[in-house]
Amino acid sequence: MAGxxxxxxxxxxxxxxxxxxxxxxxxxxxxxxxxxxxxHTVLELTGLESVPQASADSFYAQRVQPLFQAHCIGCHxxxxxxxxxxxxxxxxxxRGGKHGxxxxxxxxxGSSLFERITLPATDDRAMPPxxxxxxxxDEITVIRLWIASGASGTLPxxxxxxxxxxxxxxxxxxxxxSAVVKKRAPLAARVAQLRGxxxxxxxxxSRDSADLVVNATLKHDAFGDSDxxxxxxxxxxxxxxDLSGTxxxxxxxxxxxxxxxxxxxxxMRTKTTDATVTALAGSKTLKVLAVGKASPxxxxxxxxxxxxxxxxxxxx
Amino acid sequence: MADEAVTPKPLHxxxxxxxxxxxxxxxxxxxxxxxxxxxxxxxxxxxxxxxALLALLLFRIGWGLxxxxxARFSDFLHPPRTVIGYxxxxxxxxxxxxxxxxxxxxLMVVAMIVVLLAQALTGLxxxxxxxxxxxxxxxxxxxxxxxxxxxxxxxxxxxxxxxxCHVVAVGFYLFVKGDNLVKAMITGRKPHTHVPEAVRxxxxxxxxxxxxxxxxxxxxxAAWFMIQGGAxx
Numbered sequence: 001m002a003g004x005x006x007x008x009x010x011x012x013x014x015x016x017x018x019x020x021x022x023x024x025x026x027x028x029x030x031x032x033x034x035x036x037x038x039x040h041t042v043l044e045l046t047g048l049e050s051v052p053q054a055s056a057d058s059f060y061a062q063r064v065q066p067l068f069q070a071h072c073i074g075c076h077x078x079x080x081x082x083x084x085x086x087x088x089x090x091x092x093x094x095r096g097g098k099h100g101x102x103x104x105x106x107x108x109x110g111s112s113l114f115e116r117i118t119l120p121a122t123d124d125r126a127m128p129p130x131x132x133x134x135x136x137x138d139e140i141t142v143i144r145l146w147i148a149s150g151a152s153g154t155l156p157x158x159x160x161x162x163x164x165x166x167x168x169x170x171x172x173x174x175x176x177x178s179a180v181v182k183k184r185a186p187l188a189a190r191v192a193q194l195r196g197x198x199x200x201x202x203x204x205x206s207r208d209s210a211d212l213v214v215n216a217t218l219k220h221d222a223f224g225d226s227d228x229x230x231x232x233x234x235x236x237x238x239x240x241x242d243l244s245g246t247x248x249x250x251x252x253x254x255x256x257x258x259x260x261x262x263x264x265x266x267x268m269r270t271k272t273t274d275a276t277v278t279a280l281a282g283s284k285t286l287k288v289l290a291v292g293k294a295s296p297x298x299x300x301x302x303x304x305x306x307x308x309x310x311x312x313x314x315x316x
Numbered sequence: 317m318a319d320e321a322v323t324p325k326p327l328h329x330x331x332x333x334x335x336x337x338x339x340x341x342x343x344x345x346x347x348x349x350x351x352x353x354x355x356x357x358x359x360x361x362x363x364x365x366x367x368a369l370l371a372l373l374l375f376r377i378g379w380g381l382x383x384x385x386x387a388r389f390s391d392f393l394h395p396p397r398t399v400i401g402y403x404x405x406x407x408x409x410x411x412x413x414x415x416x417x418x419x420x421x422x423l424m425v426v427a428m429i430v431v432l433l434a435q436a437l438t439g440l441x442x443x444x445x446x447x448x449x450x451x452x453x454x455x456x457x458x459x460x461x462x463x464x465x466x467x468x469x470x471x472x473x474x475x476x477x478x479x480x481c482h483v484v485a486v487g488f489y490l491f492v493k494g495d496n497l498v499k500a501m502i503t504g505r506k507p508h509t510h511v512p513e514a515v516r517x518x519x520x521x522x523x524x525x526x527x528x529x530x531x532x533x534x535x536x537x538a539a540w541f542m543i544q545g546g547a548x549x
Contacts, residue, residue, distance in 0.1 A: 011491045020484050
């Protein structure tokens with residue numbers, strides 16, 4: 001169903017495509033006026049505008065960006081850009097969303113970012129939206145201070161006064177039960193046996209450690225040198241021992257001094273003397289020593305090695 | 317010698333049937349509504365326009381098989397060599413006449429149907445990360461839905477590009493070639509000087525288009541109620 005005739009152009013193709021190029025450029029210009037974020041992207045891509053960068057020591061990098069990371073980038077990050085807004089970089093934050101800047105330097109009331117995070121949770125426009133963890137008061141204060149101080153990417157964190165104290169997040173590592181069992185295996189049988197004989201006295205230092213902690217204080221006089229000798233097979237793993245108030249004497253000193261990983265030892269209200277303190281002077285691992293009776297001369301070598309010494313005020 | 321009856325040649329020739337024209341302008345409207353509703357956050361409107369778009373596209377595919385001559389894929393789908401030859405001819409100032417879509421226009425129709433169909437289908441599985449999800453988003457994981465949402469946004473750029481090409485091409489025919497394709501798509505008629513002499517167009521009756529649309533809507537409605545009832549979960 002085709003035919004062929006000679007065509008006489010009304011407008012030359014050259015003129016037409018020139019007009020198209022002009023109209024397209026005007027369209028892009030209009031879109032840039034209506035969408036500031038788009039405008040910034042175009043200007044940055046064409047090298048007409050530098051990409052704003054935040055410095056590592058800035059209030060933004062240290063206090064603000066982590067909050068965006070925690071609360072916002074699920075919907076305003078690389079995968080989703082709700083409202084045309086990205087908050088995963090300083091440049092993107094500066095660009096704002098499809099309705100313009102979200103953080104206006106020094107203008108808290110004019111900053112939709114601040115407005116949205118302070119709306120009541122029942123408001124449809126509240127951010128983060130319902131079902132997501134809202135920012136707490138300290139976090140909102142951080143955002144307020146950032147905007148009030150100029151929404152800068154370079155203002156140092158220390159220059160912003162009144163910011164809530166930064167609380168470092170604590171992450172508890174995943175426990176690997178099989179690795180713990182493997183680590184504890186060499187002494188597991190002995191530990192089980194002695195824990196049976198001395199209930200509550202021998203414990204592992206932590207849930208994933210093979211190191212041991214001995215605390216015999218509740219046994220008082222019922223725990224003496226012979227009991228400590230019974231624990232000798234575990235000596236290689238004992239990192240802390242609290243023998244305060246027990247019946248141990250200087251006879252236990254060689255045993256204590258031979259513990260290769262002992263870091264903390266408490267001997268208050270025992271019959272130990274300078275002899276025990278002197279024997280411990282050779283320990284390479286001891287960091288803390290609490291004693292009752294001990295002379296400054298006996299303690300001096302330990303002090304010189306940086307061992308923290310705690311002395312019983314009553315001399316007991 | 318008996319007088320010979322002379323039938324005056326009509327000034328305009330009917331080339332487009334009503335369903336094809338209605339489809340074209342409804343698609344234009346729905347694409348605009350879909351963009352505007354998503355942009356302004358009216359997601360229920362966006363859902364409705366997207367579903368309507370999907371139904372219309374399915375209808376158009378069917379109409380491309382059983383519709384009038386100029387609506388059929390077989391009429392306007394040409395091998396790449398023909399399309400390239402046609403475009404070269406345009407550049408050289410030749411004017412080929414086609415009753416329906418020319419080879420480049422036919423390619424544009426197919427590209428538009430494919431891209432719009434991809435957009436409508438991805439929309440079914442997309443979510444806006446807030447309060448709205450496509451009707452089939454629950455069938456897939458959140459990660460996949462998020463990925464598809466990214467694709468949904470990306471395809472929109474392809475639609476913009478195609479629309480730009482389409483409008484530029486239509487303008488080219490209007491201003492450079494003197495061929496008003498827009499008017500033809502409104503009235504269904506072209507000046508006889510723009511249509512090949514020996515053209516024969518068979519028009520499929522419009523009630524068949526209506527039946528087809530009803531079929532698509534019924535199937536879509538049934539699927540909708542099944543989804544709402546959790547049939548696929």
